[in-house]
Amino acid sequence: MAETLEAGLGVEDIGTGKLFMDPDPDKAREFFRGKSRALTDKVMSVKEAVSRFVQDGDYVAIGGFGTNRIPTAVLHEILRQGKKNLGLSGHTATHDFQIMAAGGVINRVDVAYVVGLEARGLSKAARRLFEEARIEVCEWTNAALAWRYKAAAMGIPFMPARIMFGTDTARYSAAKVIACPFTGKKLLALPALYPDVAIIHVHRADKYGNAQIDGISVSDLDVARAAKKVILTTERIVSEDVIRGDPTRTAIPYFCVDAVCEVRYGSYPGNMPYEYFSDEDHLKEWLAVDSNPETLEPFLEKYIYGTKDFQEYLELCGGEHRMEELRRLEFLEDGLGAS
């Protein structure tokens, strides 16, 4: 179909991957038409939020960046409640992916970056999912998933982009190639990604779900707008006055949000900018134990299945004392050492 493409009239199906989510903006519009716009109190426990808003089979998007500003408490609760057959957007999913892989709760994934924890190494438990072909996979890139969210947030079925051309990443994606109607140039068409549920950890939110994020927002502005349901965890619930006192700072408006859960240290063992640094020791332990199902099982039992909530997990990990150390690390109070 290269000739028609040259003439500005073609669509080339380069991707052989499976499109897990429907990019049709009219189906999404019908959903959003029925979504509540009322300012109601959405504060609830993590347990209730997961029980009400994460259904077996849902496709999930996680905010933050792998080990930074991640909603750990919700991920643990998903394991604890034994959710099944979840889909996942692997938009630099590192520790978040590791948890969900360890818990066996996912059966399909759009991959940009998974199984690794960046410089820390690779998760064997996560790799086993792929190497034993226990998961459906569609390949993308970080920008591709970011722009797929953006298309959905904008209410359009696809976003044109100039990436992935010529690679196997494109071949194992579900992207298509189109020609620009103005310039005739080839463009990659990225299908809109409307997740069923987005789970995002923020610095502060009011009880309605108006939320502020300090520092980089990664893709979370778009994720929150694109998702059909949004669960926020927040370091602190603040009064509506805090939000209305500085509306320039609002990153996520309440009408995107379904649940607001106050979870202090909620990104632990990940980094929460301006709050606490990541717990590299605990992340190393995760990587060590998940290399083998026999060491992973008791670890999960101890830290997740055997705890009733995130608070108990924090206590097992050193509680306030450890959190204070991580606060000092975040603020570089002991010099420049980061771990």
Next chain:
Amino acid sequence: MAETLEAGLGVEDIGTGKLFMDPDPDKAREFFRGKSRALTDKVMSVKEAVSRFVQDGDYVAIGGFGTNRIPTAVLHEILRQGKKNLGLSGHTATHDFQIMAAGGVINRVDVAYVVGLEARGLSKAARRLFEEARIEVCEWTNAALAWRYKAAAMGIPFMPARIMFGTDTARYSAAKVIACPFTGKKLLALPALYPDVAIIHVHRADKYGNAQIDGISVSDLDVARAAKKVILTTERIVSEDVIRGDPTRTAIPYFCVDAVCEVRYGSYPGNMPYEYFSDEDHLKEWLAVDSNPETLEPFLEKYIYGTKDFQEYLELCGGEHRMEELRRLEFLEDGLGAS
């Protein structure tokens, strides 16, 4: 071409309007490749900024929203320097359009909203440009121009959208209709708009051009990124520490910016949120005098051509005393009356 469109394979040229600016992202990339990324002191006078960065024939985009956070000093200086044949993006261009129309400096315009000053009425001087056919016109909408900027800011040649269908606005635009490669649905393709120059007024910027905006940003985040050259005027030049102390707040990074001009009350007679309200009396006077060339000429002579800079204009308009009144209005200090 409706049949091929239905099949997901078509492009329909619905727009008969003229595309003033090339949407080719590779030409823009070549320009941006050569644009300086160095942290250099860009502070200069408005006079120097206009002289260096606004060339006859340039296509200009104005930040803010017509009578809100507009870069009045630069617009006056464009008239004073007698720039010619400028193009303009009329993205809710109200008082800004009125000034440029009065000065006769523009010869083409992408229209979303022009000639009106919202509830205040219509500018006769601006209307004469159209009614005497002294300007080339291409029709769009506010969202269309916003998304055309966004496409350029993203480095893609067009943005799909779901507006303008079935209307004469589309017919007199330069948009095209394409079919979505995933859903087969019709989409409007909006060509990227890379302005030659963007002129934006902000609350504070450092000498390099890192800028913060308080309140709504309208389209300015995209405008600043899309434009080849950017002139900032700012209420205050602040130290780099202010920017680096709260990087979440940076709206425009320095590498987009070519000139930084400190202009206190720079949005006058427009509103500057959290600073001063609009001067409705002066705007009414503008609308009154521009109904007739014979009253407009001496007005322009007095306030623009006969002044050496924006400071002189402010003095003629009541100086610090008037500004203090407008500050009180902005902060509702005299009750709820807005004018």
Next chain:
Amino acid sequence: MDYNAMELMICLAARALEDGSTVVVGTGAPCAAAMLAQKTHAPNLMILFEAGGVGPILPTMPISVGDSRTFHKAIMASSMPDVMEACQRGMIDYCFLGGAQIDKYGNINSTVIGDFHKPKVRFPGSGGANDLASLCWRTMVITPHDPRRFVEKVDFITTPGYLTGKGAREAAGLPPGTGPYKIITNLCVMGFDDETKRMMVESIHPGVSQEDVVKNTGFELLWAKKVATSEPPTEEELRILREEVDPMRYIIGRQAA
């Protein structure tokens, strides 16, 4: 109780806004209607402005849809693309428009009278009107009622109504399920017939005759099976409108036609 046509129009518009819904408004009567609705039956009505203001606590009438009042103590001071994208995503229920001409399908002209290239009169153009009417679920129009405005054929379709009738919006490419909802004038309230998508009179204001409406409309109107008399403002509505919404009488002091 005495009231003027503008007050009636604002009350009728306010009542059409459901609680718990979202509305993009402009300055003037639409903004007054949304504020009145918030203070009466729709405390959970969320107001947005196309320039970026989301959920403000309006201290007074804005003069511009981008002035600082539009995000006074707002839940978010955002951007034009963010608001327009919320509309395109399907999150916004209502928008309010005006215009120089409107036809029987609710198509609106706010661009030119006469030839496009050398117009007799040039108006501002779409602004955000085309976008909002394309993307929000229900378009409301508040406008004076006279035969120069209500015309058989508008000189220029700036903003889509139902275009040429049922199914035309969808065929043209607009999101399904959207379109004009209520046209509120100084004479009557009109909706649209489900089968033809033509403008249909639903209620006539007290003291206005059917003939007055016909005389002031340049096209053939449809009439609801039972044309009601528009419910006048209640005492409570008028009190709130006059004391809380528009104490300076910026809007309600204006002529409605």
Next chain:
Amino acid sequence: MDYNAMELMICLAARALEDGSTVVVGTGAPCAAAMLAQKTHAPNLMILFEAGGVGPILPTMPISVGDSRTFHKAIMASSMPDVMEACQRGMIDYCFLGGAQIDKYGNINSTVIGDFHKPKVRFPGSGGANDLASLCWRTMVITPHDPRRFVEKVDFITTPGYLTGKGAREAAGLPPGTGPYKIITNLCVMGFDDETKRMMVESIHPGVSQEDVVKNTGFELLWAKKVATSEPPTEEELRILREEVDPMRYIIGRQAA
């Protein structure tokens, strides 16, 4: 003066970065190289991280490209789309990548070894690598040099190098003028031949033989007309690298191969 292979690689990478340019880096050696460049010849080098950090003053090595160090006292704490869009717009000069396999055209595999659907080894995938290599002007690679990495044919092209040779990137749809620039290993520095876009040895590190390079490369290399000896780190470079850039020896304490 004594130095190890990692220190040499970082110094060579740093020198390739022009002053007044922009670079997207990851953690580890690329970040160290960019910091070293800033503290030597390129004070106006602007560092970005793909998760949103723009122009930080790095207090220490980041552990993640999204951790709080990446926007410490930054000029902007932005977003992933904002940084990726700056790349797509043409504002970013350099990016740094690694990978499990690389071929003679600089194509990189960081996805799988073996069959895609049931891989022998699964790696993380593209992350931002494909995006950065598609969109930034010049792609830099820092990698250990061995025949398992430098292969005739990569199992999976995650990230585009010159694909199949001259003109192939542009034909595929990638922005013109982009592509791999320097491949810096523990043995040598390689560029790409203008005519064939094949990998070409430009300089060999002190103490390394041409044979060492050949032996550790799984495809046929081209050789520059005049293959230089890589310039070792200066005393000043080493001092800054050891005392200011990486005093904890997180990076320079590692094995380079």
